[in-house]
Amino acid sequence: MGRNTPGTPDTRGTPDLPQGTLDMLVLKALSMGPMHGYGIGQRIQQLAEDLLRVEEGTLYPALYRIERRGWIDSEWGLSDNNRRARFYTLTRAGRKQLAVETADWAQLTFAIGKVMQAS
């Protein structure tokens, strides 16, 4: 264990996601196109350049939760290696929600940044 290889970097030292941000990241990842659960996790990790890792234990409950809110939809499809997989797509409501959250997030980080950089 603890082997550090290019494909599966050890990300146990990465910071925990702030409460509520996972949903936003999932929506963001899906805004680039439909993807299955595993791919969503990978996509977020890649976009964060391995600085973030999405835990399986929270990803799937989050997916199901978001789906129940109607922001994403799911259907069975074939993965790139011809395996049956459940693909998630962003709904119109999800797209709106993503826009709202993006704006909120920008404002929040800007504000927090100001506070933290104050000397």
Added chain:
Amino acid sequence: VTPWLRRCAAVWRSSRIHDEIAEELQFHIDRRVEDNMRSGMSPDEARADALRRFGPRLRIHEDGYDVRRAAWSDTVIADVRAAARVLAKQPGFTSIAVLTLALGIGANVAIFTLVDAVLLRPLPFREPDRLVRVFDDLGGASAADVGMSVPEFEDLRDRSGVFDEIAVIFPASTALSGGDRVERIELLGTTPNYFELLGVRAALGRVYGQAEWAPGFIDGAVISNGLWTRQFGGDPHVIGRRIRVDEDAYTIIGVMPPGFRHPGQSLNGDIDIWAAAGFVAPPFPSPPVRNQRILPGAIGRLKSGLTLQQAQRRLDAAAAQLQLTYPKEYPAHLRWSVRLQPAQTALTGNVRPTLVVLLAAVSFVLLMVCVNIAGLLIARSSARTREFAIRRALGASRARLVRHVLTESLLLALAGGAAAVLALVAAQQALIAMMPADLPRLTEVHADWRTLTLALTLAIVTGALFGLVPAVHASALDPNRDLKEGGRNGGTQSLRQSRSRAVLVMLEIALSVVLLTGAGLLIRSFSAMLQQRPGFDPNGLVTGQIWIPVPNNPKANRYLQSAPRAALARDLLGRIGALPGVEKAALGRSNDIPFLTNVRSPFPFSFMDAGATPESDHAADFGGVTPGYFDALGIPLMGGRVFTDHDGDGAPRVAVVNEAFVRTFSPQREAIGRPFRDAGGREAQIIGVVGDVRDDGLDAPPQPHVYTSIFQNPAFALAVFVRTRADASTVQQALTRTIHDADADLPVFGVRTMDDLMSASMVRRRFALLLMSLFAAVALLLAATGVFGVMAFIVGQRRQEFSVRRALGAQARDIVALVIRPSLILTAGGIAAGLVASTVVTRLMSKLLFGVSAGDPLTFTVVPVLLGIVGVAASLVPAMRAASVDPSAALRAE
């Protein structure tokens, strides 16, 4: 893509898991494994890492897992919904399980409802546990229930200190006139306190009470609901109507509710009318005589706080005292005693053994159903191993999985219970019609909330029972190992499962051995009974009864003296013998009719040539027949002579006895020629011995019977015997017409063929036999499917092994032997266990057996052989399938 993965995927595809979430997560795991391996991990490491990410540190909460499936909250309803969805996805399994359960639960509920109504439920009277029947016995003459005299009854009532109330119960035939033609109805003569004693009221009008006591019969009579609807068309204004019963006038003062039944024996069907008397004025002897036991019996209510034993002890002491006071009436060697029995036991005691055995048998069937479904569930859960392993990996606790599996089982069982209740309620009338009509308290059998409660309880218990094994399996899962095995062949989990199933199948075989043995013994008893000769020729014999009315006023009684009754008998015999189609005709007393058991009562007598010694006092059934009786029935004369027309009034009184009489009372001395005196003081001499008739049924030993000449000892309850080729209904019409030509006031009733009566006497035994055979057949079927199921399962698991063996040159028959051997071991084990259990269980049946011992060697040979054959036959198909595996296919898959 590695071969390992391909195999994994193949297993995945072939698995019957339709759990979408499991599939989604499995996809995730597999992708992780794939990526891990691509980055250089060994397959094992890759897999361990993938699982670890889902593992303990990163548990997904079950709540999250189930968000998609239902708006999951951790509630029972959600569990039930999930279980229902799982069951609905497997309609084949679910319907088989529900049907089997409905059968098992339904049969149990039906039999229990019967047992409950007949044996368990208290009699429907006030404080029924204090109600007792009072019997008088003459132990010295081995005569039970000889009846009591009026002074004896008065002693019990006034001086015993045991009863709050005690009432005479005196069932009698009577003639109800006033309709199109005179009808025979059954009257219960009681003391006026009868209804107060029982604590029942009339549905219409009122019942009579102690305040109306009179020395003879009182005017007010109470009728049954049956007579009310049959004879009076349910007329609500029937109260106050005058009716003529045995030519006496009564006023109807009340109609009893439909559910009311007299808690005691009747002569011929239900009581139609209740009439009260003090029994100390005509038609009863006045003043009463201490040693004339004219009252057939009594029912009493014990003083509150007095136990049956205490009461019995006091009565014993009182009886001893009476014997001192009246040494002449109670000779010490006759051992007169008064016996108490709970009213409920007295009423239903004789059907208890049958019902108890049936209840035990049917509960065995339910146990087998449980075992069978547990087997099915295990087979199913082996296919679900992977699903459970994933859920364990996702953080479901053991308790959680057990609850899940148990919920499914309970749901199945409840569905089965509901189906059973629906079927029973729908078929209730048909089922009750199947019961022997002479079963006591049959009218009280009905489905109600107790039935429902029982069905519910049984469902829950069975559900828990058959859900237990798969639940234990689910909780024993090790996610790491079992995810890898994933329902693959030969894993530890499937080993565990096949071991459990083997034990279950052995249990099933053992249970069916017990049931089959029980059924076998009953079949053997029945055939032993059928081989008994009745002692007369029942073919073409039709019998009927005539009642000569006995008016309360002796002056109105045209047949009070025996001479006119004897003349009537001669007249009737002549008329009946002359009827067209009648080959032979005879008359007798109602207790001379074979197989009509509830009209018999022993009558004491003593031999006059033995002095007043204990050896002289006996009791036997006394009849009175015409000379042609023995010839008409085909009863052989064994010695001496039968009656002639000259054995009438004025001639010396004579009697013919049966062989049982000789065996019992005169084994050492020549019976012919012996004089005796009956309890009524009449003397007679034995002139002949005839063959035994199995009066009380083919399965009961013949009892001592004394036949007297009907011309010397004419009865009021007459029996007609006609040997003819005509059917019973034709005979009935002809008989009724010709008897009414002689006297229109004589009711004719109970006309039946002898075959019919014989078959009616076997109805309880046939009922028990039928049910028991049915249960045994179900047991055999369940055992066969059980063996088949486990063998098919094992064969499925060892497919690969078999194909390897085939590839290495094993012949098909070797493979068949390989499969049959374990099934033989299972079957043999089950049979051995079952035989041991049978030797214990069948001993409980001894009261139901006839002509065969509880350890009957034939039954104990045939049953194991039969089950052995079934066991082998049931494993043949899986064995053939095993032998036909393609040697190359399994290798390729590996």
